[in-house]
Amino acid sequence: MSRNIQVSELDRQAVEDQSVEIVERKGVGHPDSISDGVAEAVSRALSALYLDRVGKVLHYNTDETQLVAGRAAPAFGGGEVIEPIYLLIVGRATKEYDGQQLPVDSTALTAAREYLDETIPELDPGADVIVDVRLGEGSGDLQEVFSEDGATVPMANDTSFGVGHAPLTETEEIVHTAERKLNTEYVADNPEIGPDVKIMGKREGDQITITVAAAMVDAYIADLDAYIDAVERVREYVTELAEGITDREVSVDVNTADDYDEGSIYLTVTGTSAEQGDDGSVGRGNRANGLITPNRPMSMEATSGKNPVNHIGKIYNLLSTKIAESVVDEVDGIRDLQLRLLSQIGQPIDQPHVADAQVVTADGVAVADREAEIRAIIDRELADVTDITRQVIDGELSTF
């Protein structure tokens, strides 16, 4: 059956050309992102558990991790956490299959703790965080099968909607890249930066302002001068990075809420504001493409923690992004592409109700000139929908 793929002109300007643009990314150490990350780590671990034990993924959903902030007393040279963070893993999972007990709670705990260890290395797992779990009994078998031997395409059991965009605007690119680089390349040499890096980008015309809120780790900050140096180094690093991405004018502000005279600075013990008063939960932060983009349509659906075999919202959010990126990679002359996938209840999800691509083409390029190419790529990617499931389980796709 041929797929219902529509390609049309987007009835607005490319975001790159709009006069005002706002974009945000909450870094992996932000309380909402911690919740997303834990939920997704638990999801991956449960998929792996099920594949290992029964050869296929069973019903589960772990998309509701709740983080309750702790209390900390940071101090130059190293302070301490006073009250631990409380992290509650919430969801459903199949606990017994074919007479076999499945250690879903223990698996969830391990996955959460390993994720925290890796993502927030300064967090003492035994003293600074309580990880609790309330996973209800799931309903057993999935009708759809994802196993090592292959996968069936699931049926849509809900009206769901996914939306993807490509390419990133310069501002989006800067915001996304800055957080990723700070949390990988930069931190390797500058251990004082914590994983809770929140980046706002605002573009007005050709003036881009990047605002970074970066939690500093007190153990690596000897005094206020060291702190001021650390802030300045982040500013320089992000400025340079941004200037490599855009020719527009860029200004970078770091930790603008600081007040040195009052001694009010962004100093933390663990590198995350979750240690002091900032709660978090799944689906409240970054969308599936890693950004919050009020200039673009977004799905409200939380992607992290959902079952990757049959949750259409998760699959369509990830797939629409992947398709948009593929089209822009392979087809010339596209300034902005927005791809929406709408499910059709009772149909296989590779047969959406509609796959709706809207494009802004470059000057001199007509949509009609590219339509066939675009349609072919969408068709190809839809046919390969179960690969999304595989990539999620293998940890190749980020969900936040």
Add this chain to the structure above:
Amino acid sequence: MSRNIQVSELDRQAVEDQSVEIVERKGVGHPDSISDGVAEAVSRALSALYLDRVGKVLHYNTDETQLVAGRAAPAFGGGEVIEPIYLLIVGRATKEYDGQQLPVDSTALTAAREYLDETIPELDPGADVIVDVRLGEGSGDLQEVFSEDGATVPMANDTSFGVGHAPLTETEEIVHTAERKLNTEYVADNPEIGPDVKIMGKREGDQITITVAAAMVDAYIADLDAYIDAVERVREYVTELAEGITDREVSVDVNTADDYDEGSIYLTVTGTSAEQGDDGSVGRGNRANGLITPNRPMSMEATSGKNPVNHIGKIYNLLSTKIAESVVDEVDGIRDLQLRLLSQIGQPIDQPHVADAQVVTADGVAVADREAEIRAIIDRELADVTDITRQVIDGELSTF
């Protein structure tokens, strides 16, 4: 200082004129809405407590209620809840002020329980739900003051963004009205309908499809025939209601996932799917205007539970909606208006960085013809920003 208000033409079609439109509303008994509603009820109760005890609202934030689903065994004529729902109220609150202990935990519990009693009357408060609370210590005083004697306009301490729209499209109007009427007028005569009513609207051209998922309360449903009757009554009610709103062709589907042959129907003990496997949390469902509208820019910010005195995200989301509605009420010839408010750190919030109104006017009406009027209304409403706080505290504004 004059406010930075911009009025321009919206660079897209009115949503009413777009070819495909999707909209959704999660009813008050949906697990995400329960979380929103409890968070906001707790917020109102804390505001009232602070006003009563110290004459002004103190620091708090209760925007993270987490609901862990229970397990139930519904049955025609009345089943039972097997495992209670677990509801965790999360946030921060000021527990001591000027030497006075403030009963924030007890107040939060009472508010949550009263809200549940009112919203989900079939839920037995002693047996079907555990309400727990983890409110961290807040940081005492607010710089901004909201008291019975008057209010100061708070300063923006964050870059935040709010967006509002008006008027509702026909599809939006149907979706929103249907849920509100089912949960008030209809249920008064038809006690079998539970508060967990989820409504999807999809418009393709001039064909509107409304999909209702309505949890039925088993105590009022004697058998399958009674259930089928109840479903049909909802269908007729919503159809009639929709036809009063639009001249387009409308079809209504109710509980489409039912399979009568398999005995799979949407029967519940309490009227909410939270009794059986559906978890929920704040900010995952309806936006501040009560709808999820992928065709329109939305703010990711959770509005429910936030402090109404100084949380810019909450205030701007509610205010932008109110302004958009006022403009459309008072100014002729506007088909679609989108109002964005962007805060300016360090400035009073009635002085946003920009208040950006984008409009689609009716045929024959130029934006320029209406600009002055629109600008004046926006200016007036911004000047009155603290009234939003008052309305929230008094429970006059819904946040979800």
Add this chain to the structure above:
Amino acid sequence: MSRNIQVSELDRQAVEDQSVEIVERKGVGHPDSISDGVAEAVSRALSALYLDRVGKVLHYNTDETQLVAGRAAPAFGGGEVIEPIYLLIVGRATKEYDGQQLPVDSTALTAAREYLDETIPELDPGADVIVDVRLGEGSGDLQEVFSEDGATVPMANDTSFGVGHAPLTETEEIVHTAERKLNTEYVADNPEIGPDVKIMGKREGDQITITVAAAMVDAYIADLDAYIDAVERVREYVTELAEGITDREVSVDVNTADDYDEGSIYLTVTGTSAEQGDDGSVGRGNRANGLITPNRPMSMEATSGKNPVNHIGKIYNLLSTKIAESVVDEVDGIRDLQLRLLSQIGQPIDQPHVADAQVVTADGVAVADREAEIRAIIDRELADVTDITRQVIDGELSTF
């Protein structure tokens, strides 16, 4: 098979004749007793549930309720609870039987809440207490059967020990009666006394000192004078009551830790110290006969919350007390009787390894003169062991 019953002379004086005697009773509103009472109320409710649904009692054990104290701000005329008490019901229960789901969690919650309502009427159930439950899955069927149709005598699966005494000494009688009367007869006319009444009795020779710690309910106490009056009324009431029981010299002290000058008095909002800092758990307070008696051998076994069908420790503790009382009721000339029951693994519990009665007879009475009578009563009561189970389920026997 004849039972192994031994009757011998007790190798010590009657407690009544010892030079120093200490005895204590924690009233029903004491945090440890609340835990006991909730555990036992939950146990009774589960027995009733199982009898109602499947016609026999299934496996469960709910002997681990933990109470975490709250925080309160009492005040003359009526104060308030600041932080709720947290009560965690812990244990095991059979949740499914023969394909039928059994609402054990909801039943436990209801039972606990009803018990609290009845026992601590000033506690606001929605605001002052969080009741949580963690009941693990029990192992299904019991080998022993207790049903409406009759009961089988269970086999001992453990070496367990029960001990009972009779008669109560005068000091014991005073301590036990005082608490019972204060919490029933006295409170009916004096609502200011709370259920958390702790009574210590100390006898040195013929001088008895009764120390009462009675939580007063602030709503009924207008000022310090009223408090002092209330304390004095309790003193007079208990003095009169004690003088009706003994001819020895009695002095009664009430709330001795008070310091009126410092304003330090035992004033509470709810009538229990659980509202302010006193935690509690099962099995930490009164033994099965309602007293703590360091002068007598006691069993460490917690009686409250245990399954009354097959838990030997529970049954033997209650039965040994009942037998001791029966013997003393029916046989003349016994000053002190101590009855120990020791189970024999693999044998029916009406065939203990040994039922060991040790007696102190009155002057002029030889043990040998009473041995046959005593033996017969013990034999009769052992034969009727399953009546203990019935009485527990029907709430006729107190376990603490």
Add this chain to the structure above:
Amino acid sequence: MSRNIQVSELDRQAVEDQSVEIVERKGVGHPDSISDGVAEAVSRALSALYLDRVGKVLHYNTDETQLVAGRAAPAFGGGEVIEPIYLLIVGRATKEYDGQQLPVDSTALTAAREYLDETIPELDPGADVIVDVRLGEGSGDLQEVFSEDGATVPMANDTSFGVGHAPLTETEEIVHTAERKLNTEYVADNPEIGPDVKIMGKREGDQITITVAAAMVDAYIADLDAYIDAVERVREYVTELAEGITDREVSVDVNTADDYDEGSIYLTVTGTSAEQGDDGSVGRGNRANGLITPNRPMSMEATSGKNPVNHIGKIYNLLSTKIAESVVDEVDGIRDLQLRLLSQIGQPIDQPHVADAQVVTADGVAVADREAEIRAIIDRELADVTDITRQVIDGELSTF
């Protein structure tokens, strides 16, 4: 002021000479003992924290740890925990002193986790146990001072009672030693034995029966034969140990509830029954001398977790045991000594209301011959009461 010390003849036989004797010890891995051990480890850690930070011990009480059992699937060669154990640390602690925040929650968590690591090495701390904490705010300063510079003797603020005994009977010695040796010397070479070793001793006349319930760790047990071997080795080890202590006839039974035909054996993943259905809490198991001794008067008071500076019950239970042991060590001709300490409200605790020593002397020895010696030792030890506090803080005294 001279102390009120009384020495008299005990009005019963030495327990060693009674016809029937029962004694029990729950090993360190038993769920009740885990709770005791965690409570006491947390107490020690808080004392150390306070000494380190403010130079003296502040108010706290952590005597209410509740353990909720997990669920496990043991298997020859190594099974797994399915649902983690949940451990709730409950109590009160001073969280702020002189403007300084004190990390009591984090300290408690660390102490609990380190204790578990050490005591139950097979328990995976990240997957098999959830450690939660609910410590209420304590009331700040202690009137009594225990600091590195010295200690003041606290005043009794309660009527409390402690009781100690010496020497241990042979049966008591066997039971206590067997558990201690199995959990230290034996396990070093026989890693299959878990720390949850429960030992019952029963003596009838000169026949001693020792019943051992020893949780075996599945990872070290390849098959049923290996299990049977392991059980037999424990039997031989305990038999040999017992025969070194007594000349009476000893029989040892190990894991008597096993049924090899039904495959019902005592196999565990972690070495404790807490992994599968056995809950635990503080004060429900061993008394302060490490034993449960129904033949002897016992205090109901939980010793573990109590504040060692000012909790009279804790101090008197430990001190009375220590005094009894000292007397028996230093004075010849004592077959049984029972020492009771009763506090006197408002007096320093080295001035008890009465220190009451009751002795059974050896044949030919009169109490009067030893009275002066005994009295002197009691007086000396009472004078040194604060050394108990020091020993508890330093971990030199076991409380269970």
